[in-house]
Amino acid sequence: FRASSFDFSALQTFIQNQFLQLLRQTQTHVLLVDEVMYKNVVQAVGDLTNVPTLTKTKIVCLQSNEAIPSKLLEHQNLSFFTQSDHSQVQKIISYLKLFSQTQFNKLNISMFISPKPSFYCEQIIKDSLLKISIFNINVPIFIQDQDFLSLNDSKAFADSVLGGETQSTNQMLQSVLLLQKLFGVFKEIYFKGSLAKKMALQCYERIYCDNKIEKQIYPVSQFSKIIIIDRAVDPISALLTPVGYESLLKEFCQFQGQTIFTQQNTFIGHNDFNASLSQNQQQKGVDQQLLTLSSDPVYYKINSLAIDKVAAEMDKISNQLKTFYAQNKNDLVQQRISELNQQVKFYNILGQKLQVHTRFLSQILKLTDSDFYRQFDIEQFLLKNPDAIDHQKIQQFISLQIIQQVPPEKVLKLACLYSISIGGIEEKFYKLFVKNMLHMYGFQYYPTISYLYQINWLTYQKCQFKIKDIIELFGHADIENCVFASIQPISVKLTELICYADVYQDLYKCPGDDKDLMRYLQQMMDSKSKRLTVKNVSMMLPGGDSDTYIMEDLVTPNENQDRKQKYNVILCVIGGITQAELSAIRQLNNLKGEENAPQFGDRFSITVMASDLQTGDQLIKGFFDQQKQTKFQEDGGQLKEIQVNDAALGKEIAETDEQNLEQVQQKKKRTRRG
Template sequence: MFDGGAKTIVWDEGLIGPVSLIAPYNLLKEHEVNQMFSLSEGSISSAASRKIIFLTRALPKMMDSIAEHVHSEEQKNHRREYQIIFVPRKTTLCETRLKNRGVYGNVKGAIHEWACDFFPLENDVISMEQPLAFKELLIDEDPTCIYSAAQGLSTLQDVFGPIGKVSCQGKAAKHVFDLLKRIKLEKGAPEKMTGIDHLVILDRSIDLLSPVATQLTYEGLIDELVGINHTKITLPSEKFNNGEDPGKKTIILNSSEELFSDIRDKNFSAVGDALRKRAKTIAAEYEARHGQTMQQMRQFVARLPQMNLIKQSLAVHTTIAEMIKEITDSFPFMDSLLVEQEFMNGIDTDKIHPFIEDQIGQQVDIIKVLRLICIQSITNSGLKQKVLDYYKKEIIHVYGFEHILSLSHLEKAGLIRVQQSARPFTVLRKTLRLVVQDGSESNPTDMSYVHSVYAPLTTRLVQHLIYKPGGWRAIQDVLNSLPGPTVTEEPFCDIQTLDSSKVVVVFFVGGCTMAEISALRFLVQQEEAPVELVVATTAIINGNSFTRNFMEVLNLK
């Protein structure tokens, strides 16, 4: 793939973050990559190297960008050698697009694949980093993510051992499973050995409420209000009073940081107490150095670097928590959260809601308005025709008719729809105990703490499957009310379990939220049966990013 001579890499912007998770910079340095450009930049003519490598996802629009770059260089009579590296794999559609744009001859024989199906975000979380997968599947009717998911799970099996049994719920989940079986037949059955005891595949369509509901865990709120991009957030540096020049400060959020690992999954209302307790502990340790013996002083000095790291971490997370608290204590946030929780409890879901009317009249962010309408529609199993028509009319009148496509996409995805005679969400709420009124946020005994009152439907299904007698067979009537087919614990391969713990992989087709991950971690910690749980997903999503994916402004120019 890489031969001698200096080279220039031209990145697809959507890959910069994911690829940074596995840090291929040593590889780039080793192969004399001397410059890097973005595909969105107009020209690469300043590059001194003659060899250009395009690192890109397999998207037709990226092929258009590559073609524009190649044609631009040809018009300037710049002689270049081109290579394309597709992540994770090339597609016939992209090759056809290159041919139609007249540049396939420039790269023929120099097209490669970097089969990186999953990117590790945490010890227990891996992601395909395809945030548009759900929208592409439902709106664009592009099944590429199904193939990518099946290939990724097959690779996971090759690396960590065979999958013992599979359960799945939803149409997309069933498609992934069927394709995974076909890949297994082509490859042949893996050798009998230890591996993954149980693979659970969940279609995002079976639970549309969790991604649009406001997350209330510490990490979930950071993602909601700031946005976590590939385990990193960016904040104004002046917030930290560290003497840096005005600008942005990048903070990495993962479990390698002890304090963040301790508070990430807590409800935000419990984070303040946790930070205060940690601050008192650190202060007491510093104070204890007075009057120590020489041996005790040596032990203190040995611990000092770790204590300083915790102190710095404490300062960072105190600042972040204060920033979040300013927002969560505000009337707009509290009022909106109250309406959300009323909808979850089935209160005022069947009428035009005055709060949503006011929000539209005040022209607040359209994403916030659409999220509330989606929550009302989902919790009411659809809206009455007159209610839905009223909301659509008001949005088009206030925000502009160009949002008509966005509303159409939300309807097609099932986030807003006309109410039918059946009311499945009411049944689900009672049968699966999705809403818990008497739960504790500071000392939770139920996973509903991640939304204060609401337990994600997806994680409740995992709880019933793994820990409840009879598994999904005991709640077959409930599963029948969910969209798509059900596969219940179908044997996949023969495996040997050498220890008492079981390895369960929960794969979300269409993305999952930080709150759902926290709920699954909580579930494993609370239950007595030893289970090692890994979350795999097409992407990490939050209410804003999930809703924004369906936004498409109609352009009549």
């Protein structure tokens, strides 16, 4: 079920026309697309057999570790579609260089780069000495779902956190401008964060200043407002996703489409499972429900021949859970395992036979690993009891994870969680942690740890608040409730406040001190202003009011507007959005009330636009690059990318340390001589 009711057919038509125009212009026989963008491109182009001039054109998915198939050389015109990512362009060039000169001369090679090639991409193609025609394709955004527009760019998170205006951030800007072009100028623009401010001001300049066109010429947008939020404004929600069994189950299984709803209590074993299915063998072609733990129904179809295998696999999983439950003496871990065992049980409803997805079963086997339970148990302990933590035990566990060479993003996530939970770790352990990370994983992680320190994720005694303070404020014992219950992530709560013209009713849910909020509210009510505005409330949110603005010439909806009217809102998140945030947004969209007491879903319909839908681990992993870092220098008023080799960076830092040491030693010698 999707709550967003907005019609994006105009955007779909625009994307399709852009592709078809380039395919006709280059007379492309084969269009090769990487596996990340393949689904979006196929959906955008549509059925080419209905296009007279492109009936023989094929779209081929190019796997990440696969060379270009030799049989494609039989076709004369080859085209590649890629985003403006120099690593992808470099990979395509390396593939093409494998062809002999004779083979290559027979081909017409074109490269479609979205939205336009960066300086570094053009330089790579130029240095390759290959004859390649470059085309910009003005498609910065794709329709991922009815209520989700995606840029498919995982690097935007690092751009957002580090505050760099790079290609991915510009791509987000191009997407916003495209929406304005297709659906009209946004009457209201709200933004939070430094990059969000920059984007909103650029939108304003492009429409009203650069073009020098009066506002009346442009049609009013079909969207009532656009909200632009920088990922750096709310890094906590990204860090803590997944954080509970519900989100863990969802993230591990990587469900596409809708969320799943939960039913608990009864467990059907192998025999009961097959017996319930045999009663409905004749009900073929009927969608059957997979029941686990979440909020909306989802349906999966599998071959009926795989039912026995699925049932046997479920018995195996259940036995593993029971065995591990019996062996473990820790009451807290036993409780967690018992909850998980309840959540993976399947049972029959209303006489319909169950239908399961084999991928779900294979993925859930990961949850039976003892290492998973041990690490997750520590994460929950950190969140609930930061003041009662045995710091020596936690520090030893993190050090042990490094020695065992657990994937570095998991170690960094746990270390960041530890640091944020207690408001900063001890300086002695911080230095030891950095030393061990560089020793076990390599010097290329030095920039990563430095970035985490700059944004106060991994630091010593410098965090502004503890997670425990947020939990105690709302009286919830589990941070999972803060995400999936009445308390939304900060970014979602800010969105809800902006949507409402009168935010008095929801002010008590806003993160912050209750006393300060009520004191501020009383001051506002005593003043001449009789009603609160979003700008006033934003002053109480993390980050203060220094980077929160509303366009001065834009009008906020007044109280006299028709409450029955439904407003379409675009939420633009720079740096990617997590599943927890998207679920919270959809819960807001689904809130329905009575005619005299309308809820959020009766008045607003939010469509999310983000670089990508990712897990918390993916966001942290996209926050750094293991192979290279990118710096920027200004040349003639333009930013140019410079590739930085991590080994060279480490060598440079080491040489600097040696030089400093030599200077200190020489100074000591001179002092002794004196």
